[in-house]
Amino acid sequence: MDVEQQGRRQPFASDRDARPDRADWSPRARRLIEETHALCVSWLEAPLRACLFDIEQRLYSQAERSRNNLEQQRSLFSRQLLQQQRPVLERRFLEGVRKHFSRLGSAVIATEEHEPAHRPLELLDQSEHEQSVAVQTLVARGEARHGSALFELGYRFAVLVSQPPLEGEHLPLGPLALSSAFREGGEALVDFPVEHRVLMLQCFDTAVISTLGSLYDTVNEHLRADGVLPQLRAFPTPPRTQVERPQRGGSGENAPANFSRQPPAPAAPAPLSPTPARSDSIAVLDNLREMLAQHRAGQGALNYQQSGRPASPEELQLALDALQLHVSDVADHAQRELRSAHALREELITQLNAGKPAGASQTHLTAEQGDTVELVAMLFEQLGHQLQHEGSAHSLLGDLQLPLLRMAVADKGFFNQREHPARKLLGVVTEAANDWLDVPDGDADRSLGAKLNQLVDRARREPPSTGLYTSLLADIEHHLSLLNRKAQIAERRQVEAMQGRERLEQARHRAAALMTERFERCNPRGLLRTLLERAWSDVLALTLLRHGEDSEAFTLRLRITDQLLGQLPVADQGLLQSEVESGLQQIGMHAEEAVQVAQRLLGISASTPAATENTATTTELALKLKQHQRLGEHVAPEAPVAAPAPPPVPASPESPERRIYQRLRQLPFGTWFEFIDANNGKVSQRKLAWYSPVSGNALFVTRRGMRDEEMPLQHLAHEMACGHVREMAHVRDNLLDRAWHALTSHLRQVARPLTAASRDGA
Secondary structure: OOOOOOOOOOOOOOOHHHOOOOOOOOHHHHHHHHHHHHHHHHHHHHHHHHHHHHHHHHHHHHHHOOOOHHHHHHHHHHHHHHHHOHHHHHHHHHHHHHHHHHOOOOHHHHHHHHOOOOOOOOOOOHHHHHHHHHHHHHHHHHHHHOHHHHHHHHHHHHHHHOOOOOOHHHOOOOHHHHHHHHHHHHHHOOOOOHHHHHHHHHHHHHHOHHHOHHHHHHHHHHHHHOOOOOOOEEEEOOOOOOOOOOOOOOOOOOOOEEEEOOOOOOOOOOOOOOOOOOOHHHHHHHHHHHHHHHHHHHHOOOOOOOOOEEOOHHHHHHHHHHHHHHHHHHOOOOOOOOOOHHHHHHHHHHHHOOOOOOOOOOEEOOHHHHHHHHHHHHHHHHHHHHOOOOOHHHHHHHHHHHHHHHHHHHOOHHHHOOOOHHHHHHHHHHHHHHHHHOOOOOOOOHHHHHHHHHHHHHHHHOOOOHHHHHHHHHHHHHHHHHHHHHHHHHHHHHHHHHHHHHHHHHHHHHHHHHHHHHHHHOOOOHHHHHHHHHHHHHHHHHHHHHHOOOOHHHHHHHHHHHHHOOOOOOOOHHHHHHHHHHHHHHOOOOHHHHHHHHHHHHOOOOOOHHHHHHOOOHHHHHHHHHHOOOOOOOOOOOOOOOOOOOOOOOOOOOOHHHHHHHHHOOOOOOOEEEEEOOOOOOEEEEEEEEEOOOOOEEEEEOOOOOEEEEEEHHHHHHHHHOOOEEEOOOOOOOHHHHHHHHHHHHHHHHHHHHHHHHHHHO
16 A cells, blocks of 8 residues: 655645646655656756747847848847747746646546547648657657666656656656647747747757756656666667677667666676777877877977876876966966966976975876876967967966866866866857957957956866856856847947938938929928928928828828918918927927917918017028028937048949949848058957948947947948958857867877878888
């Protein structure tokens, strides 16, 4: 009889409505399922937030790369909709997870009962098909990645609810169940394009599905500790394709998994292989060491002497710590430079043998320790070559060299794991310093400089560990995300301001054209012409900008214009006067001046003697109208002076300027350019934030989103043809990846001729 023990463990979930529940569950099954559900919800919180943040970032990146305004607006609208409906999506996703847990024990039966014998034929929805394919892809990838843990979960949940082994959608923690819950939660985003829904599923695969291994291990261990199939193990079988030396009890890494509720019988011991299989991390590190040995043989240098006693890992860490303290004391206020491999090795040997009496046995580095020191030094050297400028990035590299060397010595995964936190921190810090601090125009961010120095100080003070660098990486990534968000907001304001000026200029041109057409039919003079040219034309432009050319408000303004010109009869002179006064006040004219102008135009005398005395003459009113600031004539303080108009683009398709101009009209927003100062040769990087398809004016901003320059595409094409501006090539790899590729390429180039020579000698 299954009796729940009192006071043993309380369920994690406190809200009964948020817990999965079924009436046919046993008390023990209910407790374990509730605890598992609470573990799942708690674990999914951080990956789900990372997934939604990644979706927002990708949508904004798509908007930046859009080739037209329609695609850009679609991406920005989807991003805004996701931000608004994010709480609803999270709530619906967690509710879907709870429903999958609640169906434990009846999922298979319900499916068989409700499945129709014959399904009616229907047309295939394209959007539904694309989402289904995306779900199938991520489910297949997730099940292949976490196959062993999923099989154990399927057996353990099946024991709790007295069902056959669960899999697929019947397993509540499986990739299919979680992706279905996320997809159903995404239905809260109404009018979300299908390509953006597929993008959401891809981000869910990257942020959630690929990281489920730790959750599965935690749940399996939790159930195993509670006595649910404690002897269940997944063990690999020998590979069938093995020809030489078949092993009865051996194991292969890629073999299918078998499951048993009892531990497997002890197998005969397999013969030892002279070259045992190595893991990927050891294989990669050994490969680097082999290339390094060949490189060292070709250079004839850095041959490690084996006389004396090799240093232990603890002694090497103490020596690195002492060397780091020594560097901090003697060069605290100076720019620290990168140390070569030879200098690092000599300084470490000096620290290892410091304080020993003369004639005592010397401590030396082991071959592996010496290779690690040299590989780290060569990586930092290649990374320094990738930097664009001498400055803060080089100083930060010098500060990080010894802390990262301590981490590489303590953890061999630094060389192999691309996602190692220390390795990622090195890349992020270098990229941030190179892009945000080392800028020739002085647009550096001081807060970022202070944050980077703070992180480097922590790395130098605290002992090396994965947890330390994970914390440092999260800190700097959060700070950089805030900087990028501020830059995006500033850039969006600049683009919207330029678009507003563009629309205003088009409205002014249209109003001037309409006014010119009427002047050709009727040529006014005096105050009326001055009013129509200077003030009323701005009234038409403002009305056109606000309401459009087909609106009733703009039609009324044109009727008033024709009435002032005498082309249409005036039915109500008082109404005409009020409309003229209202229009003039909308463009910034004082109420008294607007009344005087309207009365003078319509020949209406002042109502009171005091008003008659203060009434200005026609000449004075015309002078005030000419001195009145036109709509859009003021220039923002930060807006630079427009460049002089370049010569027209040559019509010949073979001319360089013509080809460059056609190329520029196809560039997406967000393309980076390098501007070269003709006086001092300094190079500054600027981003193409937006250009008008009507006027061809392009807006360039700095990395912080501030306006830098505004020029026509014709002028930009002319400058590029003259060599004063060049387009920056899009580079997918970051600085650290390029430095890593340069290091391995250099070692391979040195090792290749040596290998060929040894082959020829043999």
